[in-house]
Amino acid sequence: MAVDSELLEILACPKCKGKLALNSSGDGIICGACRLVYPIKDDIPVMLIDEADTLGPEEPVLQKS
Numbered sequence: 101m102a103v104d105s106e107l108l109e110i111l112a113c114p115k116c117k118g119k120l121a122l123n124s125s126g127d128g129i130i131c132g133a134c135r136l137v138y139p140i141k142d143d144i145p146v147m148l149i150d151e152a153d154t155l156g157p158e159e160p161v162l163q164k165s
């Protein structure tokens with residue numbers, strides 16, 4: 101089961117405290133402002149800046165309002 105939108109609502113980027121969006125493959129959480137992707141391991145978002153990947157320019161950011 102993937103991370104759902106309700107969980108995304110309560111999560112915030114640990115770097116900028118901004119809103120987050122699920123990535124297109126559903127295995128990472130994107131901060132569009134920081135251009136970081138936080139991994140999801142065993143359905144648990146790893147909200148650590150040290151664990152985040154840099155968002156590639158080709159990765160679409162799916163913003164949820």
Ligand SMILES: [Zn+2]
Pocket residue numbers: 113114115116117118131132133134135
């Ligand atoms: Zn951020």
